[in-house]
Amino acid sequence: MTYYGKIKNYDSSSGKGRITPENGGDVLAFRKSDLADEAHAPEQGERYGYKVKDADNGKRYAIHLHQQGEQPNAAKEQAQAQQG
Template identity: 50%
Template sequence: MSHFGKIKWYNSGKGSGTILPEEGGDALPFRKSDLQQEGQEPKSDQRYSYETSEVDGGKKRAVNLRQQGESQTVEEQARAQQG
């Protein structure tokens, strides 16, 4: 299931960052390799869809991040959430 959130921070030198879920909760870590558009570097406050994966004994992290355009319609967002 896809979730939505905004990039809290991203360190291009380390190739890692965190995303803050829209539904609340703690920021989730991600790596550059988790980005679907690896050529683009995420910036703070950009909206992304993502899925979660459990690592290191149950800790969650964001994977399969996809940047969401500002002009995306409600129907497109619903399709993205459904997978």
């Protein structure tokens, strides 16, 4: 199942960050290696889709993070505004 959230913080020097789920719940940690595009450093507030991994220690982590484009409604509103 794919979840969605926004980047809370990311430290490019350590390659670690945290993401806040859109639907509530605990903030999840992730690593650079979990990013679909490791060349792009996530920035605070960017929206990402991700999957959740339950670790043996009972913690949950975000994995397979992929950046999301504009919200569908935002793109629709922008197109309507351009048409006048």
